[in-house]
Amino acid sequence: MSVLMQEPQTVAVHQTIVNDFNINVATANGSGSQTSNSLLIRSLYKMGIPVTGKNLFPSNIQGLPTWYNIRLSKEGFLARRERVEIMVCMNGATVAEDMESVEPGGIILFDDALPIANHRKDVKYYAIPVKELVKAANLPFTLQKYVANMVYVGVIAQLLDIEMGEIKDALSWNFGGKPKPIELNWGMVMRAYDWAKANLTNDQPYRVARMTGFNEGTLLIDGNTAAGLGAVFGGVTFVAWYPITPSTSLIEAMNDYAAKLRRDPETGKATYASVQAEDELAASGMIMGAGWAGARAMTATSGPGISLMAEFVGYGYFAEIPAVIWDIQRMGPSTGLPTRTSQGDILSVYYLSHGDGRHPILFPADPKECFEMAGLSFDLAERLQTPLFVLSDLDIGMNSWITGEFDYPETPLDRGKVLTAEELAKFKENHNGQRWGRYLDVDGDGIPYRTLPGTPSVAAAYFTRGTGHTEYATYSERSEVWENNLKRLEKKFDTAREIMPAPIVDIVAGASIGIISLGSNHPAIEEARARLKQSGIATSYLRLRALPINAAIHAFVAQHDEVYVVENNFDGQLHTILTSELPEQASKLISAAKCDGMPLSARWIAQQIG
Amino acid sequence: MTATPTKTSAPKAPKLNPIGLEKTAYKGGDSTLCNGCGHDSISARIITAAWEVGLDQTQVVKFSGIGCSSKTPAYFLGMSHGFNSLHGRMTSVATGALVTNKLLTAIGVSGDGDTASIGIGGFKHLVRRNVHMVYIVENNGVYGLTKGQFSATADQGQTLKYSGTNPYMPLDVCLEALAANATFVARSFAGDAKQLEALLKAAFSHKGLAVLDVISPCVTFNNHDESTKSYGWGKEHEIQLHELNYISHFDEITVEDYPDETEVQLHDGSWLVLKKLGDEYDPTDKMLAYKTLEAARRDQRLLTGIFYIEPETPCFNDLLNTVDTPLSFLPEAKLRPSREALREILAAM
Numbered sequence: 001m002s003v004l005m006q007e008p009q010t011v012a013v014h015q016t017i018v019n020d021f022n023i024n025v026a027t028a029n030g031s032g033s034q035t036s037n038s039l040l041i042r043s044l045y046k047m048g049i050p051v052t053g054k055n056l057f058p059s060n061i062q063g064l065p066t067w068y069n070i071r072l073s074k075e076g077f078l079a080r081r082e083r084v085e086i087m088v089c090m091n092g093a094t095v096a097e098d099m100e101s102v103e104p105g106g107i108i109l110f111d112d113a114l115p116i117a118n119h120r121k122d123v124k125y126y127a128i129p130v131k132e133l134v135k136a137a138n139l140p141f142t143l144q145k146y147v148a149n150m151v152y153v154g155v156i157a158q159l160l161d162i163e164m165g166e167i168k169d170a171l172s173w174n175f176g177g178k179p180k181p182i183e184l185n186w187g188m189v190m191r192a193y194d195w196a197k198a199n200l201t202n203d204q205p206y207r208v209a210r211m212t213g214f215n216e217g218t219l220l221i222d223g224n225t226a227a228g229l230g231a232v233f234g235g236v237t238f239v240a241w242y243p244i245t246p247s248t249s250l251i252e253a254m255n256d257y258a259a260k261l262r263r264d265p266e267t268g269k270a271t272y273a274s275v276q277a278e279d280e281l282a283a284s285g286m287i288m289g290a291g292w293a294g295a296r297a298m299t300a301t302s303g304p305g306i307s308l309m310a311e312f313v314g315y316g317y318f319a320e321i322p323a324v325i326w327d328i329q330r331m332g333p334s335t336g337l338p339t340r341t342s343q344g345d346i347l348s349v350y351y352l353s354h355g356d357g358r359h360p361i362l363f364p365a366d367p368k369e370c371f372e373m374a375g376l377s378f379d380l381a382e383r384l385q386t387p388l389f390v391l392s393d394l395d396i397g398m399n400s401w402i403t404g405e406f407d408y409p410e411t412p413l414d415r416g417k418v419l420t421a422e423e424l425a426k427f428k429e430n431h432n433g434q435r436w437g438r439y440l441d442v443d444g445d446g447i448p449y450r451t452l453p454g455t456p457s458v459a460a461a462y463f464t465r466g467t468g469h470t471e472y473a474t475y476s477e478r479s480e481v482w483e484n485n486l487k488r489l490e491k492k493f494d495t496a497r498e499i500m501p502a503p504i505v506d507i508v509a510g511a512s513i514g515i516i517s518l519g520s521n522h523p524a525i526e527e528a529r530a531r532l533k534q535s536g537i538a539t540s541y542l543r544l545r546a547l548p549i550n551a552a553i554h555a556f557v558a559q560h561d562e563v564y565v566v567e568n569n570f571d572g573q574l575h576t577i578l579t580s581e582l583p584e585q586a587s588k589l590i591s592a593a594k595c596d597g598m599p600l601s602a603r604w605i606a607q608q609i610g
Numbered sequence: 611m612t613a614t615p616t617k618t619s620a621p622k623a624p625k626l627n628p629i630g631l632e633k634t635a636y637k638g639g640d641s642t643l644c645n646g647c648g649h650d651s652i653s654a655r656i657i658t659a660a661w662e663v664g665l666d667q668t669q670v671v672k673f674s675g676i677g678c679s680s681k682t683p684a685y686f687l688g689m690s691h692g693f694n695s696l697h698g699r700m701t702s703v704a705t706g707a708l709v710t711n712k713l714l715t716a717i718g719v720s721g722d723g724d725t726a727s728i729g730i731g732g733f734k735h736l737v738r739r740n741v742h743m744v745y746i747v748e749n750n751g752v753y754g755l756t757k758g759q760f761s762a763t764a765d766q767g768q769t770l771k772y773s774g775t776n777p778y779m780p781l782d783v784c785l786e787a788l789a790a791n792a793t794f795v796a797r798s799f800a801g802d803a804k805q806l807e808a809l810l811k812a813a814f815s816h817k818g819l820a821v822l823d824v825i826s827p828c829v830t831f832n833n834h835d836e837s838t839k840s841y842g843w844g845k846e847h848e849i850q851l852h853e854l855n856y857i858s859h860f861d862e863i864t865v866e867d868y869p870d871e872t873e874v875q876l877h878d879g880s881w882l883v884l885k886k887l888g889d890e891y892d893p894t895d896k897m898l899a900y901k902t903l904e905a906a907r908r909d910q911r912l913l914t915g916i917f918y919i920e921p922e923t924p925c926f927n928d929l930l931n932t933v934d935t936p937l938s939f940l941p942e943a944k945l946r947p948s949r950e951a952l953r954e955i956l957a958a959m
C-alpha cells in the first residue's frame with residue numbers, strides 16, 4: 001500500500017508540469033516579503049488556478065526565518081502539501097536546509113549574495129543578483145530592503161509564465177490604487193523580469209497557465225477577515241478584546257469594516273462599540289455585561305485567553321447570558337507556539353470552567369463558514385442564552401483560502417426570548433396563567449425568558465447571580481432547587497443539539513470506513529479520500545460543524561465498522577468527547593491525531609487509514 | 611389604640627419623591643448581613659438618596675463583585691436589574707453593560723478585598739475609562755465571608771484574632787483612584803448618614819465614574835477600637851473636609867451664602883455646595899487632593915468629604931461616540947448593513 005501513501009511524485013524533467021507544484025519562499029521576518037507573496041498568490045488565483053498559501057512565520061517582529069508555501073493544484077486540492085518543487089532562497093539563515101528540502105527535478109532560485117555550501121546534481125539552480133538589481137534601480141536606502149523582495153516576484157513570473165497584467169493588478173489592489181508604491185514596486189518587478197528574460201536559460205519544467213472552472217464564484221481570503229466582516233453583517237453591537245496572536249486580525253478586520261459600515265448616516269455615530277480590554281478576564285467580563293444588557297456581544301482570543309476566561313464562562317453558563325467567544329486556536333499548552341496552528345482547545349472549551357456544564361461550539365471549516373458562523377453565532381447565543389464558542393484556528397484564520405463567495409444573510413436576526421414591557425404585562429395571559437420567572441421554563445425547551453435592563457416596567461427587574469437560584473432568580477441553597485436547575489440546563493443543552501448546525505455527511509455506499517473530522521482539516525480529508533478511493537478504499541465522511549453532537553453522528557457511527565476521528569492535536573480531544581458521548585459505539589472510534597504546528601496533510605491522513 | 615385623638619384630621623399623605631413614589635418603593639430584599647453591619651447603613655443611605663433624587667428604578671442597574679458588601683445590591687432598589695458578578699470583576703461587567711445601554715444609571719457596590727485586592731487591576735481601568743457609574747467601596751479592611759483575613763486596605767501593624775499582625779502597607783482606595791485619573795473621589799463613614807446621603811446624591815449627578823470609599827466597620831471581625839475601620843475609631847477620628855450640601859436640579863437653587871464655600875455644578879444641573887471647615891480646600895485641585903490624602907493617611911485621620919471632582923472630563927460613552935439609542939434597543943435595520951454594501955466589499959476583494 002505504500003505507493004498509494006505518497007504524494008504525486010515530481011516527474012521527468014523534460015516534461016512540462018503545469019499548475020501542479022509547490023513554491024516555497026524563504027525570507028526573513030519583517031522584510032516585506034508578505035507583499036511579494038501576496039502578489040504571487042493573488043496573480044495565480046486570478047489566472048483561475050486553484051492555489052493555497054500557508055504562511056509559516058515566527059513569533060517575532062523582525063529577522064527570524066519565515067516561509068510562504070504556495071501550492072498550485074490543477075485538480076483543486078487545497079490542503080497543505082509537504083513537497084516543494086520550487087524553492088526561493090532569500091534567507092541565509094536557512095538556505096542550506098531550504099535547498100535540501102527541494103524534490104529531485106525541482107528548481108532553486110537564490111539570492112546570489114547567500115553562501116551556498118554545495119550544489120545538488122538533481123535540481124536546477126538560478127542565481128539572482130538581487131543586490132545588483134536593486135542598486136541599479138537607484139532607490140532611497142530605506143526602501144531598498146522592502147523592494148528587494150519584488151525581485152523574486154519578477155524572476156518567478158518570467159520563469160513560470162505568470163501573466164504580468166495580473167501581477168500589476170495585484171500590486172494595484174495591494175496598495176489600494178496608490179500610484180507611488182505601485183510604480184516603485186512595479187519598476188522593480190519589471191527590472192527583475194527583464195533581467196531573467198535576458199539572462200536565464202529557462203529549461204526548467206514548471207509552468208502556469210490560465211484555467212477556468214474552479215475559481216469562479218470564489219474569494220481568496222483569510223478566515224479572520226471573513227469572520228470580522230461576518231460579525232458586522234451579523235449585527236454585532238459590542239466587542240471586547242485583548243491582543244493575542246492569531247486572533248487579533250479578526251478584531252482588526254471587524255473594527256475596519258464596522259467603522260465604515262456601522263455608522264448612523266445622519267449623526268455619524270456608531271451602532272456598535274469595540275473596547276480593547278485590559279486583559280482577557282476583563283474582555284470576558286465585558287461581553288457578559290454587554291450580553292446581559294442586550295448586546296450581540298463577542299470577543300476573539302486564543303488558548304491563553306480561553307484559560308483566563310474560564311471563570312466568566314462558567315458564570316455565563318449558569319446565569320444564562322448570551323455571548324460569543326471566538327477561539328483562533330494556536331499551539332498550547334502554555335504560551336506554546338503562538339504562530340503555529342492547532343486544534344488543541346476542543347476539550348478545554350467544551351468543558352470550560354469549574355463545576356458541571358458544557359458549552360455549544362461551532363467549527364467553521366473555511367472562510368465562508370467563518371463569515372456565516374459569525375452571524376449565526378449571535379443568533380444561537382441569544383436563542384440559547386449562553387456563552388457560545390466558535391473554534392477556528394490559525395490555519396483558517398490567517399492563511400489565504402479559496403472559498404465560496406459570501407451570501408448576504410437572508411434570515412432575520414434571532415434575538416431570542418427577550419420580553420418587552422408589553423410582553424411582560426401579557427405574560428400570564430399568554431402562558432396559561434404562569435407568572436414570569438427569569439429561570440422558569442414555560443416552553444419545555446429549557447430556555448426561559450429574560451428581560452433587559454432599561455425595560456420600562458417595574459416588573460422587569462431580576463437579580464443575576466452566579467450562586468444558587470430559583471426559577472424566580474432568588475437566592476437558594478436548597479438541594480432540589482439546584483438539581484432542578486441543572487436538569488433544565490441539560491434540557492437546554494439538548495435543545496442546542498437540535499438547533500446547532502448539523503454535520504455535513506457524505507455516505508459512500510458500501511464503505512465500511514468512516515471519517516469524522518472538523519474545521520480546517522477539511523481540504524486534507526477530501527484529498528486523502530480521493531487518494532484512498534484511487535487505491536480502492538472507499539470512505540464515508542462526516543464533518544462536524546458543532547458540538548453538542550446530535551442524532552446524525554450516532555447514525556453515522558452505527559453505519560460504519562471503523563470510524564477514524566481525525567484532528568490536529570496530540571491528545572485526540574474530539575475522540576475523547578465522542579467516546580464519552582457515544583459509549584455504546586466507542587470501540588469503533590479510532591483516534592487519528594497529530595499536532596506538529598502544521599495543518600494536516602492528505603498524505604498523513606491517508607497513511608492513518610490505508 | 612389607647613390614645614384618644616385630640617383633633618381629627620385626614621390621614622397624613624405619604625411623603626412622595628419628585629416622581630411620586632414613597633420611600634418604601636426603593637427597598638430591596640431583607641439583609642442577611644450581621645446585625646449592626648456598616649454595609650446595611652450604607653444600603654439605607656442609598657435607598658434614601660435614590661428616593662430623594664427621584665431615580666427611576668427601571669433605568670437603574672446595580673452591580674457588585676463577591677463578598678459581604680457585594681451581597682447588598684439585593685437589599686436596595688428592588689425594581690432595578692442587578693448583577694452580582696465574580697470576585698473583583700464587577701468592573702468589566704459594568705463596563706460592558708453600560709456601553710450597551712448608555713442611558714442607565716449604575717450603582718456598583720464592592721468591598722476592599724473585591725476592589726483593592728483581587729480587583730485592583732480592573733478597578734484602575736474602570737477609573738481610567740471614566741465609565742459613568744457610582745462606585746461604592748464598603749471598606750472594612752477585612753474578609754468577612756472567609757472569616758477574618760486581611761485585605762489590601764488593612765492597616766499596617768493591625769492585629770486580628772485569626773490572622774495575626776498585618777506587616778504590609780495598605781492601599782488607599784482614594785489615592786489609587788486619583789492616580790488612575792478619577793473624576794470624582796470621595797470618602798465617607800457608614801455612620802455619618804447626613805454626609806453619605808449628600809455624597810451619594812452628588813455621585814448620582816456626576817457624569818463619569820464617582821468613587822466613594824466608605825469606611826464601613828465589620829462588627830464581627832474588625833471592630834476593635836484600634837482599627838481605623840472600626841466604629842469607635844471612626845467616630846473619634848472622623849474629620850470632615852467640608853460640610854456638604856447637595857441641591858437637586860428639581861429644587862430651586864437658593865444657596866445660603868456661607869462665608870467660605872465652593873459650588874460645583876454637576877452635569878445634570880444639580881449643585882454641590884462645599885462649606886469649608888478648616889483650611890482652604892479646593893476640590894478641583896488634584897495636587898491638593900494628593901497631599902491631603904497622603905497627610906491624612908500619615909496622621910491616621912479619617913478625613914471625609916470630596917477630595918477631587920472634575921465634572922467636565924468626557925465619560926467612556928462620550929469617547930465611544932455610539933448612537934443615542936441604547937445599542938441593546940437598536941432595530942435590525944440599524945444593525946445589518948445593506949445587500950449593496952456587501953456586494954461592494956466582495957467586488958473589491
